Amino acid sequence: MDGHAGIYCPSVRQIADSTVRRLSLYLRFLEELDGRRTTTVSSEALARLGGTTSAQVRKDLSLFGSFGTRGLGYAVSDLIEVLRDILGLDREWRVAIVGAGKIGLALANYGGFRQRGFRVVAVYDNDPAKIGGLWDGHHVRDVATMAGDVARERPDIAVVTVPAGSAQATADIIVSSGIKGILNFAPVKLRVPAGVTVRAVSMATELELLSYALAQRGLGAKGQA
Amino acid sequence: MDGHAGIYCPSVRQIADSTVRRLSLYLRFLEELDGRRTTTVSSEALARLGGTTSAQVRKDLSLFGSFGTRGLGYAVSDLIEVLRDILGLDREWRVAIVGAGKIGLALANYGGFRQRGFRVVAVYDNDPAKIGGLWDGHHVRDVATMAGDVARERPDIAVVTVPAGSAQATADIIVSSGIKGILNFAPVKLRVPAGVTVRAVSMATELELLSYALAQRGLGAKGQA
Secondary structure, eight states, X not given: OGGGTTOOOOGGXXXXXXXXXXXXXXXXXXXXXXXXXXXXXXXXXXXXHHTSOHHHHHHXXXXXXXXXXXXXXXXXXXXXXXXXXXXXXXXXXXXXXESOSHHHHHHHTOHHHHHTXXXXXXXXXXXXXXXXXXXXXXXXXXXXXXXHHHHHHOOSEEEEOSOHHHHHHHHHXXXXXXXXXXXXXXXXXXXXXXXXXXXEOXXXXXXXXXXXXXXXTTOSEETOO | OGGGTTOOOOGGGGOOHHHHHHHHHHHHHHHHHHHTTOOEEOHHHHHHHHTSOHHHHHHHHHTTOOOOBTTTBEEHHHHHHHHHXXXXXXXXXXXXXXXXXXXXXXXXXXXXXXXXXXXXXXXXESOTTTTTSEETTEEEEXXXXXXXXXXXXXXXXEEEOSOHHXXXXXXXXXXXXXXXXXXXXXXXXXXXXXXXXXXXXXXXXXXXXXXXXXXXXXXXXXXXX
């Protein structure tokens, strides 16, 4: 019982990751339709792309209000606007990259990064050979100076692209500097206090989940890797 | 009841995704230790990096046999070998890239891709402007020729990096050509028959899960994106 005392949870926070993932898929599809000048879409068409049912689509969207006209479907541009608002894509996200390497560079140059309002405001490293150098037009700063910079520049998100061994120490610096969102590319599970949000992306892990599943079925040419 | 009839599930297949993700994290950490010439590691140290408990580490590893010596911990190089075997990294994975664009190129040039035994054997597109051109040293082929090629070249995995709108049609071609593993970068949930394994990676979705979580907490500068 104690664990629940004093915790205030507005219902909007209780939306599952799986729902947000579907909203993200719907938005992708709607943007593609909009690019082809399609103005309305049915819940059935959205369901097909989202790998779900039209009832699920209607339920997902009804969580955020009432859209769509019976028999006509959803107005594509209206629904894009609503989904962009829900997903926090109607604002600017100030990003600090921590780890001035290739992964961060690939991310910063990914078109969808800027398109979603993510803007790099600072780049850090702890390698003296990189500090002071240029990285995608930014001067690389010493990670030790981060706390002072954050008070001034107020990044919303830190992208962690340091090696596994220094990821937790880096996250500790980020958290103590006051940044509330972390996108973690290091293959380590970061420990952060409540109030800090972490999302993890590991290409290596995705590849290994696939090779694991296939190996279990006896696929692949053993001993040749 | 009918749904269960005739399905044979060896216990090894029932290992949860979350367990495989932890094994992948342990391997990352072990490889880093090995690079620093560390020869043994405790379950406590593995647990710290994996964001779990030492009891969980011992349980995870015991699923695949008995390793480790009480009081001494695990031999790093032995455990690397075992994990590489479990995760299917002890073999070659022949990969067909479908969609000769930037995402596939970033993946093919990601060091961890080759290091895990993933080798590009063919590249396809449906855009006449790209077919016949060079992509990372491979001649881009017409996706319509895929079925014939697969019988000859036997790729294990197809990487789907086509736009959302053509992803399902592309997956259908892949499946009918006989490929059993798909790594999907298109932001669409692919429908495939039983016996075909799909893993999905969407950078856009990961970014949106993060911006969603932060926006719900009132962060970000609204209206500036």
